[in-house]
Amino acid sequence: MMQEDTTSFVLVETFMLAIVYSHYGPTWRLLRRNLTAEILNPSAVKSYSRARDWVVQLLQNRLESQAKSGHPVFVMEYFRYAMFCLLVLMCFGDKLDENQIKKIEEVEQQLLVNFQKFSILNFCPTLTKIVMRKRWEELFRILKCQEDVLIPFIRERKKAKEKRSREPNMEDSKDESVVSYVDTLLDLQLPDENRKLSELEIVSLCTEFLSAGTDTTTTTLQWIMANLVKYPQIQEKLFMEIKGVVGEEKIQEDDLQRIPYLKAVVLEGLRRHPPTHFMPPHAVTEDVVVGEYVIPKEATVIINAAEIGWDPTVWEDPMSFNPSRFLSKEGETFDMTGRREIKMMPFGAGRRMCPGYALSMLHLEYFVANLVSKFEWKAVDGDNVDLSAKLEFTMVMKNPLQAQLSLRSK
């Protein structure tokens, strides 16, 4: 990737976060890791199986109707929408309908598409508040729209929660098995300030949840499917392994653990095409020696995670797509957390590692398994799938994947 791309990406991201922090206050940083970890604990994730099923069904139906037309399908928008729906249901509860999801998507999209434009505002806020007054007004207008859409959903969860605690035996309460992200935020008591979160802080955290989880996972899914189209023999091997485990049945979450080649395909996708090439800036609190280098206290450190996963001294033929490299003979699972060693780090590593890591692995495995078992994915006539990348919010395919889909016969 070109150097200027890298620099602008890091700057844009840093400025954008700074804008959001300054708007919503200092509690943000303290909260996000704990909170995301809470909603992503295994039992909460399990309770979302109904939402996952619904979303995968929606995606498959839409792809099927496209496939029936006989035209090639540009899949990225379908993937993105499905992943967004799923995260919205995790965030606000799984009772929302498609119209409500669409409303949320519209406001979130406004912020995303104007991302670059607003990043500059925090470069020197005192100055930009004077010379870019109109742009600030526009940012606040969009944030206000976002609040107007999201706050009613937050209040709805609050009302339902109060009702559940008043009437725990009501039929409705028993049916409400999902603990949404908003529920955990409503419960939270800030330890230092001895208060609950404000509605605006909850809006802000929900937006982070939706934006951090949608593009990263969708981009990775597109890269994985592109490789499965490019290398039909890998797709066929994966299909046979899935069939061998589930037969004609619907794929269940527990089945995923019994398909090692599926995990291998996802891991290889993340190694070869990590959606974030550069980690957000980090700093150390005291001087540290790493190998032959001294990292001075508080110096900005930006890790090139993509290069770590492509290191030829660690990976044989690193630029090829070869999932079998992750199949361990001893049945050991590959450690991505960096506890044992760091051979790749698409989610970062250590204390600041992505809190959505286990959830993304589950979503990727679940989506890939369902997409491959329902359809055969083929390159469009004479088209050689182009794997060049370009930087958008994440590192995406320069030429988005289009594929010819055909339903697998039973």
Ligand code: HEM
């Ligand atoms: C393939 C999917 C994903 C990838 C590759 C990914 C990657 C990353 C990376 C590289 C970071 C920065 C780590 C660092 O600072 O060193 C990060 C942070 C974060 N991610 Fe993810 N992520 C993914 C999916 C998700 C999902 C699904 C969620 C939540 C629903 C999520 C929520 C977050 C949050 C909240 C942070 C900030 C954590 C902090 O500030 O400490 N991510 N992610």
